[in-house]
Amino acid sequence: MSNQSANTPETGSENSFTPATDINAGRPVAGEAAARAVNLHKSYGQGDTTVTALDHVNVEFEARKFTAIMGPSGSGKSTLMHCMAGLDTATSGSAFIGDTDLSTLRDKEMTALRRDRLGFIFQSFNLVPTLTAAENITLPTDIAGRKVDQNWFEEVTSRLGLTDRLKHRPAELSGGQQQRVACARALVSRPDIIFGDEPTGNLDSNSSAEVLNILRTAVDKDDQTVVIVTHDARAASYADRVIFLADGRVVNEILDPKIDDILAAMTGIEDVK
Template identity: 65%
Template sequence: MTTSSIAGRTTTVAACARDLSKIYGEGETRVVALDRVSVDFRKAEFTAIMGPSGSGKSTLMHCVAGLDTFSSGSVRIGDTELGSLKDKQLTRLRRDKIGFIFQAFNLLPTLTALENITLPMDIAGRKPDQEWLKSVIDMVGLADRLNHRPSQLSGGQQQRVAVARALASRPEIIFGDEPTGNLDSRAGAEVLGFLRNSVRDLGQTVVMVTHDPVAASYADRVVFLADGRIVDEVYDPTADAVLDRMRRLPGGTSRPLESDGAGRAG
């Protein structure tokens, strides 16, 4: 099991990348999306990935999560090296060890909230741990909505279902790609609070790509990318500190602080 030492303590690494590169095209059309990136995502820690548009933040998440291939380097989820896996093995790893939350809720409209939550385990032929499932449903406040279909739920409630679905199988790590991007500030704050609580109370590991400094302030750590490279990281972030750092990145923003779908200032 891979470990990492930070601030004098050793913690287990849930996922890591080493010298990770992703290159699109050749010759004049060649684009380096990731340029020898090395990063650890530690167990029971909430990490936000930020950077200007085109910095490589979504590409990094997609490569580490096994959703995209990489050109060189290595990626590990726990003790499993992704580069050595065949397609079927990669599909099984994503199903069994990784949870996903996207900007689009990706719920099946004909299924109830509970059926959507347990769907990945149903497909895998596994029965959920009922005690764990109850704790997840209670945490996201869905106990009285389990028989409702997505069309009967608000956007915030639908994303709660998506959060519960990601947590229900007790994955080793959860990846979120702008998970509050389609929500208003109140609903976004609720979803971020649930992710924060899942780390604190359930020992979950969360990695989230976001452009929003307020959303990033819920994380334990923010990793900043620019031009396909990690250029900085901040622990115990506030929204103001994140915004200030973003402004100083190559291609960074000078816009005022947004609360797009998050709703908590640092």
């Protein structure tokens, strides 16, 4: 599944769908796993052309913490996040959001879970060009047929410095402002987890720091859970924990990471390869 298609907001007849199972049950609290992979395996191709992207990964992402996923190119870091977020399907094993096993969900249930319980921030912003910033921010909530919490909307957009930009369309915003709109969109719906795939990849250093501070504040102030994939040691240093992948396996982790420690860990992985 390509990033472009996977990251487009869910639309269509699912708005009125009521899943057979309660996918909102079992929301995690601090100290519990907001998401976890159990023996997660992902491969592409068959026979001699088989490529293993994830090699039976077991990992947990703690609720109300900020986790960064790092690794060399082709290590499986984006594949892991996409499988955990229901944007791609694992070959075997299970990905859980709270107590919900994604492998047991039908397509419409998966759509509802992504819409109602997950927030997404991606490198390419993925804003709808014909909508204003305010309309982009509330789009997932509007699609779900829920009422926007106006007080929370105003707090988030004010905190992110968007109050004077809400009537602007994406083409009228800088890259940093567009990514702040994407952050607001993820925060306004109060998801269980915010997933970010290289969320600072298209930003300059100042805008990158703004976005990372937004995510850090969401964890510290709003009890949000954040998981990002990044190649940038400075971005990863904002996290509570960094896990490192190589050849589809978790090979290391650092708690309370510092930039020098992250760089040393990455160098060690590259040297082994």
